[in-house]
Amino acid sequence: MIPLEHYLLISAALFCIGLYAVFTRRNAIQVLIGIEFMINAAVINFVAFSKYDKAKLGGQVFALFAIVLAAAGVAVALAIILNVYKYYKTIDPGKIDELRD
């Protein structure tokens, strides 16, 4: 039986790794992976707490929703990244600094 605190610690570590990736990475795909890490950290918390809620199982249900929505987000984000690359010939978020064509 793993205590709840350890799940929360793993989740905190994963969240901070994702945060670091979002801050520092210089290509949009790795920033996207960082965002996925942060979403997965939230999912660990959902799942860990749902152990205490047998009646409604809210944590597991919303973990499922979070996974599905994250997958949809990745699909759209990759399409956007490919389009951005077509316009700017770079996917460095720091170099994409104008909104107009």
Add this chain to the structure above:
Amino acid sequence: MNPGELICYILAGVVVISALVVVLTANLVRSVFLFFVTLFALAGLYVFSLADFVAVTQVIVYVGGVLVLMLFAFMLSNKELLNSLRQPAAAKLSMLTNIPAGIVAAGVFTVLAISTKGLQLAAPSGMSLFPAGMLNAGDNTIHLLGVRLMTNYLLPFELASVFLLMALIGAAHLARKGKEST
């Protein structure tokens, strides 16, 4: 420590270490493949948290869907997409500029770790903490989840399907190579 706990802590170590390597490595393709390892170990952690259906969904959706999508994005896109990412000249400078981000991330982790330290699950007065009891290892979570999805959480379930349709149409529209898409 019994073997189950040992495996769980090994999986936790794999998650954290592979995530760190994903973030720190400069090679994009290697980072995507290690992302796969992280997601697999995470699915193992979900199993240890008695969420086997969530673990299976994680493997199918993330490993089968998201990762294949990312690899396809590499393969279908220009070769320059990968080449333009290597900036050896800026490498030394970027090491220095990463320090503030590292400090912020470490600070957030410290705050979160301290706040989990004294964690106490407590119920409001007059209510019991776990009215339905805790989930046990022998429970059929797929049955419980199916019942809940069709009763308590029917609206979010339907909303998720509409959202997926929206995302599908949106992604197909964005990624298409139309004549007028200039």
